[in-house]
Amino acid sequence: MSSTITSVADPARFLRRLGEILPPARVLAGPAQLAAYESDGLTAFRTAPLAVAVPETQAEVIALVRLCHAEKIPFVARGSGTSLSGGSTPVAGGLVITLNRLNRILRVDPAQRLAVVEPGVINTAVTLAVASYGLHYAPDPSSQSICTIGGNVAFNSGGAHCLKYGMTSNHVLGLKAVLASGEVVEFGSASREQLGPDWCGLFVGNEGLFGIALEITLQLLPRAEVFHTVLAGYRTLEQAGDAVSAIIASGLLPGAIEIMDALALEAASAAVHAEYPPGCEAVLIVELEGPREVVAAQRPQLDALIAASGPVEARPARDATERAAIWKGRKSAFSAVGRLSPDFIVQDGVVPRRRLGEALRRIAEMSRAAGIRCANVFHAGDGNLHPLILYNGTEPGALERAEILAGKILHMCVEMGGSITGEHGVGLEKRDYLATMFNADELDCLHRLRDAFDPLGLANPGKMFPDGTAPALAQHGLHPLEKAGLISRE
Amino acid sequence: MNAPLTPSTLAELAAAVRSAPRVLAIGARTKPRLSAVAPEVTLISTLGLNGITEYQPDEFTFTALAGTPLREIAATLAERGQYLPFDPYLLHAGATIGGTLAAGLSGPGRFRFGGLRDFILGVRFVDGTGRLLRLGGKVVKNAAGFDVPKFFVGSLGRFGVFGELTFKVFPRPAATLTLRLPVADANAATQILTAAAGARWEIDALDLLPSADAVALRLAGPAAALPLLAAEILTRFPGDILAAATAEALWADLRELRWTFTDGPLLKLALTPAQLPALATTVRTHAGRLHVTAGGNAALVSLPAPIASLGLPALTLRGPGPLWLDAPTSPAIAAAVKTALDPHNRFPSLAA
Known part of the structure; x- marks a missing residue:
């Protein structure tokens, strides 16, 4: 059972009333102005909205949502537009509410180790603002230098450190939000404990279907004192996978365990001039972190495990610069793939970690059978795969063939007992696959929850659930910001 | 008050929920005030739903039926050098994994890596209409669908009856x-x-x-x-x-x-x-x-x-x-969410 918009909206009246909330300079409605908002990080889909609103205050956001509710106009909240699942793709005839100007860090409490921020605050800005207290904000999606906390909350973003530290949801202590009905709610508190059900936990990852977060209370962690980061090259992906299994079995709990395959390495080395051990089918990155005494005690154990795993070469980072270089290569891998191919789809599936090797073999087979190149970058510690499916959008049918391969990979993930998304969310891209994970009763339960928060179905309709109007597939290349080297995908 | 119903399979659990107009699940009753409800509420004991159904040490995950005692889980994990990082209370008193989730009781060790909310991955539960549903997942990372498993932490069994739970675990420190x-x-x-x-x-x-x-x-x-x-x-x-x-x-x-x-x-x-x-x-x-x-x-x-x-x-x-002192105010949305998961108010309200 899905929500439907029950009466015909009046766009002209809506735009008139929009002008009563925001000055003309902060309502974008011309075709050229709207063009920049037609798509997000999932560039294969685009739709022009009715208008884009640029609020600067929480009161304005609340007024906008209430207006949408009164006029039955759908709305899509947008931060920096880096969603890889099409989460902030506009809805035709709907309003886009951009939150970039709500970018204030409202409060930092170093004693309680928290920050209260508005949704438009950039992910890395939080860590920058609290670094002087020796604290940091743990979730680190690859787009962290540009993506916003509001978007991270809506899609429960991950990153490279999820095995040990969890996802965005694990770091949100409280939030204030305007629900699709216009009701303003406050969930959670400044405490790390809660009484009663976990409303915050339910809200994070709602993919914009419940409403818009206005203020988010983030837990901060003391910054790890030292790191021990090792990059190891292997002849085969299997060997790299075996090394991961050995590390996991050893009782160590690294902060990050990442693998890049040969094609991803080729792209990354071209993009950031990183030098990887030659002749390797895979590179493994493992990082220990913690107090210096702890890392000193664990370092020999990790080094011995890696030495025993038969690498071509293992390179520990000798200082912060070398560590940064290792991570730069890893985090740039996605957009670097743009150098290998005019277009690509970033997939995001999860398989049980012990089946990573099998999953990669099957992806390679499917990729060969389809005649489509596929690079792999993945969070090996938590079984989160990111196959990058390369295609040329100017070739007729190429995108459709790439989408078919992407779909096969997702089916494989579910069949192996994993998930269709580890951290990008379902969004627009994977809504047709939600039913591979959940049966009709379970989907009904999710629908009922959505209807509870948004009875009119106005908040980001068409995402997560396979209903609503699908925007057109568009055959075009990188996101403009990606071309400019400002963002990367993960 | 009648004796609690004692289902021993998940299908029987769903049938038990459907069998009475007002029901509430109980575990080992180590936190008895949480289930001290009006006598017309039929209690459903989960103690017959006992056992670890899946344990993958190399995945850092396990799945157990809701009535499984924590001490059994802790012992099984310990054999493989792992532990429950949320450090639950009343381990030796016989507390169950389901009751611990419903009560939202994380112990002192939660300081390091977080509490129940940071380790719950998935749940099979019976909603107020008697349907057995599985939400969340069985892998350590998953962003598909609303995070209902997290919502259930501290929910006191008022939004659904847990049948089976999947958690992330960690290697035990040396x-x-x-x-x-x-x-x-x-x-x-x-x-x-x-x-x-x-x-x-x-x-x-x-x-x-x-x-x-x-x-x-x-x-x-x-x-x-x-x-x-x-x-x-x-x-x-x-x-x-x-x-x-x-x-x-x-x-x-x-x-x-x-x-x-x-x-x-x-x-x-x-x-x-x-x-x-x-x-x-x-x-x-x-x-x-x-x-x-x-x-x-x-x-x-x-x-x-x-x-x-x-x-x-x-x-x-x-x-x-009383169950609550200075009860936290429920957001208005709470009633709508309750209706979504339990349209006939089969489970007691959070207030009682």
Whole structure:
């Protein structure tokens, strides 16, 4: 059972009333102005909205949502537009509410180790603002230098450190939000404990279907004192996978365990001039972190495990610069793939970690059978795969063939007992696959929850659930910001 | 009140929910106030739903039926060098994994990596219409669908009956070391809790003891590192390193709530360290006892007799008195969500 918009909206009246909330300079409605908002990080889909609103205050956001509710106009909240699942793709005839100007860090409490921020605050800005207290904000999606906390909350973003530290949801202590009905709610508190059900936990990852977060209370962690980061090259992906299994079995709990395959390495080395051990089918990155005494005690154990795993070469980072270089290569891998191919789809599936090797073999087979190149970058510690499916959008049918391969990979993930998304969310891209994970009763339960928060179905309709109007597939290349080297995908 | 229903399969659990107009699940009843509801409510015991259904040490995950005792899970994990990082209470008292999730009770060790909400991955549950549903997932990372498993933490069984739960686990640290840091009063304790929580030491547990005269600080990690960290901590906060057996007894007594009054109310609170001194004063006024855990973010209060208020919202886990003191206000959306999961109000409300 899905929500439907029950009466015909009046766009002209809506735009008139929009002008009563925001000055003309902060309502974008011309075709050229709207063009920049037609798509997000999932560039294969685009739709022009009715208008884009640029609020600067929480009161304005609340007024906008209430207006949408009164006029039955759908709305899509947008931060920096880096969603890889099409989460902030506009809805035709709907309003886009951009939150970039709500970018204030409202409060930092170093004693309680928290920050209260508005949704438009950039992910890395939080860590920058609290670094002087020796604290940091743990979730680190690859787009962290540009993506916003509001978007991270809506899609429960991950990153490279999820095995040990969890996802965005694990770091949100409280939030204030305007629900699709216009009701303003406050969930959670400044405490790390809660009484009663976990409303915050339910809200994070709602993919914009419940409403818009206005203020988010983030837990901060003391910054790890030292790191021990090792990059190891292997002849085969299997060997790299075996090394991961050995590390996991050893009782160590690294902060990050990442693998890049040969094609991803080729792209990354071209993009950031990183030098990887030659002749390797895979590179493994493992990082220990913690107090210096702890890392000193664990370092020999990790080094011995890696030495025993038969690498071509293992390179520990000798200082912060070398560590940064290792991570730069890893985090740039996605957009670097743009150098290998005019277009690509970033997939995001999860398989049980012990089946990573099998999953990669099957992806390679499917990729060969389809005649489509596929690079792999993945969070090996938590079984989160990111196959990058390369295609040329100017070739007729190429995108459709790439989408078919992407779909096969997702089916494989579910069949192996994993998930269709580890951290990008379902969004627009994977809504047709939600039913591979959940049966009709379970989907009904999710629908009922959505209807509870948004009875009119106005908040980001068409995402997560396979209903609503699908925007057109568009055959075009990188996101403009990606071309400019400002963002990367993960 | 009739004897509780005792399903032994998930299908029977769903049938049990459908069999009566008003139902509530119970586990081992180690937090009996949470299920002390009106006599017309049919109780469903989950104790027949017992067992670990899946354990993959190399995935850091396990799945267990809701009535599985925590001590069985902890023992199985320990055989493979793993543990429950949310450090549940009442392990030896027989508490079940389902009851622990419903009560939202994470123990002192949650300070390091987080509580139940940070380790729950998936749940099979029966909703108020009697349907057996599975939400969340079985892998350590998953962002598909709304995070209903997390919502269920602390939900008191009022939104669904748990049948089977999947959790993330971690490797057990190689060694632990506990420091006892004497404090003159709650203000001094607050200062230590705050300063230590922000320091570089990666503390495992940080509690104000019910004796009110010391902070207990536990380190966990490689054996070689811990004495070095302890030495530095003791230069900042005077105290002693406890002998291993003493430390073990200290944490076991806290975990099993052996410091509490037998008959009076036992309450759980969420707080911040800044609220600790006032709470300590209130508890003392009522001749009660206070265990502050999670670096000053959670507290258990044991009182000789019921009182009207502790100045902060509190949930009664056992003993006499109302379920809530100063009940937290429910958002208006709460009623709509309740209707979505339990349209016929088959489960009691959060208020009772």
